[in-house]
Amino acid sequence: MNEIKKMLDNENIKPTYERLSILQYLEKNHNHPTVAMIYEELVKKIPTISKTTVYNSLNLFMEKGIVAPLYITGSEVRYDLSTSQHHHFLCEQCGKIYDLTIDCPYLNKNTIEGHQIKQKHGYFRGICKSCLEKDKSQK
Amino acid sequence: MNEIKKMLDNENIKPTYERLSILQYLEKNHNHPTVAMIYEELVKKIPTISKTTVYNSLNLFMEKGIVAPLYITGSEVRYDLSTSQHHHFLCEQCGKIYDLTIDCPYLNKNTIEGHQIKQKHGYFRGICKSCLEKDKSQK
DNA sequence: TTCATATTTGAACTCATTACAAATATTAAA
DNA sequence: TTTAATATTTGTAATGAGTTCAAATATGAA
Known part of the structure; x- marks a missing residue:
């Protein structure tokens, strides 16, 4: 969890609860998830979270290079930590x-x-x- | 044009005018087009052609391996002859x-x-x- | 507290692709 | 040539991923 906070600090991204949760999900699950998969899992813990926030956060992470997109299926983007x-x-x-x-x-x-x-x-x-x-x- | 007909014959695909035109477009234009690009160009010559036919044909060509999809942009599929x-x-x-x-x-x-x-x-x-x-x- | 800024939310929208049924063309059998 | 069966095309409707945008909420400084 500290590692994750550092990743955001390094890129000057404010570590909101939603952003931390999304990154944490990616760190724990190496299943190249879709936005829907991340959302479905997080909404159990954060009932108010919206899909737009998942999109916004992932797009921000991609710009900063801490998350990498996979275009492998052709129908939806998969996400991976850029390790x-x-x-x-x-x-x-x-x-x-x-x-x-x-x-x-x-x-x-x-x-x-x-x-x-x-x-x-x-x-x-x-x-x-x-x-x-x-x-x-x-x- | 003969080459194109052979490609279809080899795969037992009936060489309809639409299918031939789509393959011909791909042979002449090495621009990795989208479905929309192919459709917009062909509809000038074949005013009755539908986008669904372009999709159907390309999907068939892909199954048979004579056309290769590119998922490089992440937003829409690009197509290339499988040379x-x-x-x-x-x-x-x-x-x-x-x-x-x-x-x-x-x-x-x-x-x-x-x-x-x-x-x-x-x-x-x-x-x-x-x-x-x-x-x-x-x- | 008050104001400015950043973030989140949810609804509306765009756009690529698919599903599907009707229309058309093709082929084989009678 | 007719008829029937099959394949292909067409157009509309539906799906679903992703974006836009304005309102709501949270954050942080003065």
Whole structure:
């Protein structure tokens, strides 16, 4: 919880209860949640919270670089704490998103062909190991 | 135009006028268009075409693997002919999407950590070379 | 306390995409 | 050629993520 407060302090973001709760959720749940998932969980604890606040906060965190968006599904944005750069795998069958640790030669670069890099996105999509095994045993 | 018909024949897709026109657009315009861009252009030539047909056709092409979706902007899907695998750069200032030729060690792989790969997405976002130069000269 | 500013809230809105049923075109059988 | 079955297209309505915006609330300084 102290770590989270520091993240906000470092970026001069006022640590309101809502913002702290959203960041705390992301720290505890590494499930690449949607806004709806964060909202549904937080509204249990903070009945007055609004979806707009979740959007506002996440957009602010993204601007400051402490939260990273994932565009992997194509239908809604997923969110992740910007800790270490890593790739992702989306299973098109069960919907689960896996973290991948890939030794990508561009992870530490900040320019490419003269363009200035702000975000890097490495996605794979397909059928995950677990679903492949389930499908095989059901055949 | 013959090439395009072959692509559809290979996948047993009936080459209707609408489908051919959509594929033809993608072959001639390498601008990673949205559905709206494709529709606006085609409706000039085919006044009766509907957006739903553009969506239907592109979804069919994607299933068959002859068109690849780009989720790079986060707000709407961009489309590309599935010719050679390559990475993309989105300029957050001018909105242009650049093709990148990157020697990625995973381009030819079809599994990763036991997961079966169907799609690979490599995106970079930031400020493009052209915008950087404009910004500098205006300072 | 009072005023100014920042944040949150909720309703209305935009826009991409899908669902669906009617209309049209195509193909095969009689 | 007719008829019937199937595939495709069309247009409207619905869905759902995300934004806009003004009112309400909280915060902080004078």
